[in-house]
Amino acid sequence: MSPSTTPLHERLRTIRRALESVLLGKEKTIRLALAGLLAGGHLLLEDLPGVGKTTLAQALARVFGLDFGRVQGTNDLLPSDLLGLSVFDEVGRELRFVPGPIFHQVLLADELNRASPKTQSALLEAMAERQVTIDGVTHALPEPFCVIATQNPLEQVGTYPLPESELDRFLLRLEIGYPPPEVEKRLLAGEGGAAALAALRPLADATELRAWQADVRSLTVREALLDYVLSLVQETRTHPGVRLGLSPRGGLALLAAARAHAFLAGRDFVLPEDVQAVFVAATAHRLVLRSGEREACTNTALRILSTVPVP
Numbered sequence: 001m002s003p004s005t006t007p008l009h010e011r012l013r014t015i016r017r018a019l020e021s022v023l024l025g026k027e028k029t030i031r032l033a034l035a036g037l038l039a040g041g042h043l044l045l046e047d048l049p050g051v052g053k054t055t056l057a058q059a060l061a062r063v064f065g066l067d068f069g070r071v072q073g074t075n076d077l078l079p080s081d082l083l084g085l086s087v088f089d090e091v092g093r094e095l096r097f098v099p100g101p102i103f104h105q106v107l108l109a110d111e112l113n114r115a116s117p118k119t120q121s122a123l124l125e126a127m128a129e130r131q132v133t134i135d136g137v138t139h140a141l142p143e144p145f146c147v148i149a150t151q152n153p154l155e156q157v158g159t160y161p162l163p164e165s166e167l168d169r170f171l172l173r174l175e176i177g178y179p180p181p182e183v184e185k186r187l188l189a190g191e192g193g194a195a196a197l198a199a200l201r202p203l204a205d206a207t208e209l210r211a212w213q214a215d216v217r218s219l220t221v222r223e224a225l226l227d228y229v230l231s232l233v234q235e236t237r238t239h240p241g242v243r244l245g246l247s248p249r250g251g252l253a254l255l256a257a258a259r260a261h262a263f264l265a266g267r268d269f270v271l272p273e274d275v276q277a278v279f280v281a282a283t284a285h286r287l288v289l290r291s292g293e294r295e296a297c298t299n300t301a302l303r304i305l306s307t308v309p310v311p
């Protein structure tokens with residue numbers, strides 16, 4: 001696949017532009033979100049209410065024609081509200097499983113950090129193994145499957161921090177932020193947002209997405225690039241400000257995201273700039289600092305990235 005010349009690359013560019021027509025002025029965030037989906041990972045959108053987190057999740061599902069479900073995080077949300085439960089069928093005189101919203105190809109867990117830790121942990125098996133176990137029976141989840149969770153800043157009332165084990169299941173953590181004034185003026189004039197989302201039509205389907213995800217996994221990674229990724233992973237573990245660095249799963253996530261970023265660029269090989277483009281989004285939420293401050297993880301990840309020599 002030569003860069004920027006294949007019909008596939010043109011289709012991906014069309015998909016990206018369609019998403020950009022909904023979430024105005026956020027090209028980098030959209031590219032990273034697409035990379036996460038193409039890598040087969042889960043996404044954590046962390047930002048203030050009202051900046052477009054839910055809109056982005058809905059747009060990603062719609063543009064790929066994926067089955068979409070949503071659950072709202074509240075402090076009284078139960079695990080069964082996510083996963084489903086067994087009910088007694090009086091006609092058949094047997095227990096019947098009623099699936100919850102997690103049995104969609106895309107699950108939007110809106111304001112996940114408002115749910116209790118017990119409910120948050122109900123997602124762990126689903127995110128890691130693409131299955132859930134209810135009353136001793138294992139149920140496979142649809143393919144492709146992606147959890148897109150939104151999270152409000154922790155200083156807001158009624159939030160519970162996501163545990164490290166759950167944060168590690170998210171391939172990428174993305175922030176959207178306020179739009180620049182010229183873009184916000186377009187929003188006020190009626191461009192983008194809900195109207196553009198309502199007009200968005202599928203530009204691909206689940207079968208194509210699964211094929212593209214397989215292509216991403218097959219992208220060539222040279223030994224020098226593997227050494228670069230390994231050096232970055234090792235630096236997260238030895239950096240003086242970091243108490244817990246990347247796990248092996250974190251290193252694999254970084255490489256998977258870099259592969260997807262290269263695929264979006266129309267290449268069948270990964271370059272150091274692909275790793276650099278996804279590094280903060282793939283690693284900052286996985287770092288545990290000695291200071292205990294989660295807000296400082298992004299700056300720490302940037303310092304680590306600037307420390308390791310580029311091959």
